[in-house]
Amino acid sequence: MPRVLIVEDDPDIRKAVQLGLRHQGHEVFAAPTGEDGLRQLHPFRPDVVVLDLMLPGISGLDVCRRIRERDQVPIIMVTAKGDDIDVVVGLEAGADDYVVKPVQARVLDARIRAVLRRHDASAPDTVRPRAESHGELMIDRAGLVVTHRGENVALAPSELRLLLTLSASPGQVFSRQQLLEAVWEHSYYGDIRLVDACVKRLRGKLGGAPRYVQTVRGFGYRFGTT
Incomplete structure (x- = not known):
């Protein structure tokens, strides 16, 4: 309950x-x-x-x-x-x-x-190793643990799910609406402010710079390591 x-x-x-x-x-x-x-x-x-x-x-x-x-x-x-x-x-x-x-x-x-x-976020459908290394960022999908430069990163549920969704397909561009549906389960035309605010918080916890969560102007976001 x-x-x-x-x-x-x-x-x-x-x-x-x-x-x-x-x-x-x-x-x-x-x-x-x-x-x-x-x-x-x-x-x-x-x-x-x-x-x-x-x-x-x-x-x-x-x-x-x-x-x-x-x-x-x-x-x-x-x-x-x-x-x-x-x-x-x-x-x-x-x-x-x-x-x-x-x-x-x-x-x-x-x-x-x-x-x-x-x-209780789970990994996307694609089978992946338990722990992934993306430069200084480590993502343990099974344990739902994220570390950056060796330090644990405390992520709120939406931040964690956003990171898991983007990092499952590095380089793939996701529209804000696609992320609303994948992360917030808003199947209708939802409020993209949820996405932008969550990206801002996530970037702040991963060092501030948009190294991992990159903006694709006019469309959405993608995951990258450079």
Whole structure:
């Protein structure tokens, strides 16, 4: 049973989402503030955090950043309709996906299950060795371990899945829409900001320069080692 931590200050929304997710088979703990959410992160040990960006006290963005400093638990942020700037900033802060209010339990349940599948990311269909070396980057597909210059790299689920997808076919160019479908399981015409923000975070964790995740202007991204 997936364990979901909801951080939402509106009591009506919090109760409705909590009941809806429980009906979908999740174990749910709800926190009314960012401070409460951070305090419950360790004892509750959620599989997914559903985080409202507009919170009293510590903002949702700060909560997201603090979680990412110590944990790679999947984060789905909740935003008000039309808050495009908050979406971009939230994704760059480390969120894996987002939903827009009013939140529908079925939609949120689908996003939760998708992000959990990414968290348990498996290698693409092509059979590959357990560990791959790409210059200073090592990828252990079976163990889901990534090291760069000998140091372990802590990747959020979407970052890991993105790296696994691109590195499975070095040199192949993937459009943003192809990556949305492969990594986020968004089969409709989705939000390419998810891809761009994830690429930015991944590059930052792999040294900053676009050596491994290269931009193909006007189309998408490819994996390279030079």
